[in-house]
Structure formats: structure tokens, C-alpha cells
Amino acid sequence: CVTFDRYFTDLKLCEALLSRKMTSVGVVEHRRSFVPNELKICRKQLHSSWFYFSESSMLLSYQAKEKKKPVIMLSSLHKLPETFDDDKILPCVIHDYNQTKCGVDVIDQCINHYTVRRITRRWPMIVFYNLIDIATTNAMTVWLCQNLDWNSKRSNTRRIFLTQLVKQLAHQQNQRRSEEARLKPKVKLALSSFGYSIRPESLKDVNTNVQLDPIKKRCYLCPANPGRKVRQTCNNCGLHVCLSHSKNITMVTCQTCSEK
Numbered sequence: 282c283v284t285f286d287r288y289f290t291d292l293k294l295c296e297a298l299l300s301r302k303m304t305s306v307g308v309v310e311h312r313r314s315f316v317p318n319e320l321k322i323c324r325k326q327l328h329s330s331w332f333y334f335s336e337s338s339m340l341l342s343y344q345a346k347e348k349k350k351p352v353i354m355l356s357s358l359h360k361l362p363e364t365f366d367d368d369k370i371l372p373c374v375i376h377d378y379n380q381t382k383c384g385v386d387v388i389d390q391c392i393n394h395y396t397v398r399r400i401t402r403r404w405p406m407i408v409f410y411n412l413i414d415i416a417t418t419n420a421m422t423v424w425l426c427q428n429l430d431w432n433s434k435r436s437n438t439r440r441i442f443l444t445q446l447v448k449q450l451a452h453q454q455n456q457r458r459s460e461e462a463r464l465k466p467k468v469k470l471a472l473s474s475f476g477y478s479i480r481p482e483s484l485k486d487v488n489t490n491v492q493l494d495p496i497k498k499r500c501y502l503c504p505a506n507p508g509r510k511v512r513q514t515c516n517n518c519g520l521h522v523c524l525s526h527s528k529n530i531t532m533v534t535c536q537t538c539s540e541k
Contacts, residue, residue, distance in 0.1 A: 282381065283298055283304070283305040284305070284381045284382055284384065285307025287310050290309050292313075292338065295337070295355060295357050299357045304356075304358035305356070306354065306356040306357070306358055306378050306381075307355055308352065310353075316353055317340075319342075320351065321350070323349065323351065324344045328345070329370075337357055338355060339355070339359055339374070341353065341356070341374050352375065354375060354378065392414040396410070417443060421443075424442065425438075448475075463525070493513055494512050497511060498521040500521055500525075502522060502537070503523060503526065511523045515527070518537070518538050520535060
């Protein structure tokens with residue numbers, strides 16, 4: 282059974298999970314369009330429950346406190362209006378949710394401590410940030426299950442994991458940037474601080490066998506913008522190539538010839 286909090290509980294999602302043979306239960310916000318108005322009304326009778334059923338799911342409205350909005354639950358696991366014989370007449374839906382919601386609360390706490398969220402009004406970015414937060418939390422859970430003794434004596438294991446994860450994900454991009462010939466000073470300083478060797482900006486100070494054409498021509502690998510014009514040519518094919526698209530400093534070779 283999948284447990285949601287109020288931000289993710291939705292009827293279409295519940296039906297989609299049920300089509301894959303997974304039941305779900307969660308709290309529903311009152312503004313959801315699939316919630317009938319009758320279930321949103323504050324009732325005078327305390328601890329009363331209203332049940333609405335469909336072919337695949339059930340909606341519950343439970344009056345937990347006086348003069349407060351009722352708690353609305355959506356479940357595809359429960360098929361009967363069952364309640365406990367106690368003082369609060371607690372429905373089984375809420376009881377089962379309380380037994381499993383601790384996992385949702387733990388994930389919320391982990392995300393709030395270390396998050397990639399930024400202030401934005403674009404809802405696709407909000408969803409994207411939330412996906413990254415949940416993905417990093419799940420990745421750490423899988424990693425700790427396979428490596429039980431990893432930093433077991435440290436109290437900031439999540440911070441250490443996220444730091445190492447970011448470095449591993451950015452390694453290939455940083456390595457590619459460090460091999461570029463022309464970089465801004467701030468980028469060079471940042472890459473050098475992480476231990477990447479910076480490629481020389483020009484070939485003047487290096488003993489090279491560069492073939493130079495007296496007439497500048499466009500680099501055949503550059504797009505129309507910026508369309509760099511250079512004098513140096515590839516030692517193999519003789520075509521004009523810029524520093525960004527040449528592989529070796531001591532002998533200028535274009536990417537096409539270096540892959541052969």
C-alpha cells in the first residue's frame with residue numbers, strides 16, 4: 282500500500298496505481314475537485330464519519346474536532362465502512378494511515394533539512410525540484426541498505442552523501458569544461474579549486490607542430506554562431522579547426538580524425 286500526504290493524493294493517481302495492482306491511502310485537500318461538497322461541511326456531531334464509495338476507491342470525511350474542517354481521506358485499499366469501537370470511533374482508514382505515515386514524515390524532514398528548492402512561481406520547476414529531493418533521498422536509502430557500515434559513526438551522513446553525489450554527477454561535465462581552451466577566469470578558478478588541470482589558453486608557450494594557414498577560415502566543426510575563424514588546420518585532414526574542437530595540444534587534430 283502506498284501512503285500519500287495531502288500534496289500528492291489524487292483520484293487519478295490512485296486509479297493509476299490500482300491498475301498496476303498497488304493500493305493507496307492518503308489525506309485529501311478540501312480544494313480538490315473530485316471531493317463532493319457534502320464531505321467538506323463542518324458537522325456538529327463530533328467523531329462522525331461519512332463514506333462515499335466508487336468502483337475503485339473510497340472517500341471518507343471524519344469530524345475529528347469541533348468547529349473545524351473534517352479530515353478527508355482517499356483509499357483504494359478499504360472497501361467497507363469499518364470503524365473502531367473506541368471513544369473517537371476512529372475509522373480503519375485513518376488508523377491504517379497513521380500506522381504508515383511515519384515514512385512520509387521522515388522524507389519530509391530529510392527534504393526540509395537539505396533541499397534544492399528555490400523561490401519560483403513556475404510550477405514545473407517546483408515539481409522538478411521536488412523530484413530531485415525525493416530522488417536523492419531514495420538514492421541514499423538504497424546506498425545505505427547496500428553499505429551498512431558506510432560512515433555509521435558520523436551524524437551528518439546525509440550531508441556527506443549529497444556532497445559526494447554532487448561531485449560524482451558533475452565530474453564528467455567539469456572534466457569536459459577543464460579541457461576547453463577558452464574559459465572565464467572565475468570558471469578557471471573554480472575548476473582549479475576542485476583539482477582539475479586547466480588547459481592552456483593558447484599554443485604560443487607550448488612547443489607544437491601546428492599547421493597555420495595564412496588565410497583565416499571558419500572552423501568546420503563550429504556552428505554558425507559563433508563561427509570562429511582560425512588559421513590552424515588539422516595535421517591529418519588539413520581542415521581548419523579551432524582550439525575548442527581540437528583534441529591534442531602538441532599536435533592539432535580535429536575531433537573527426539581523432540575518433541578514426
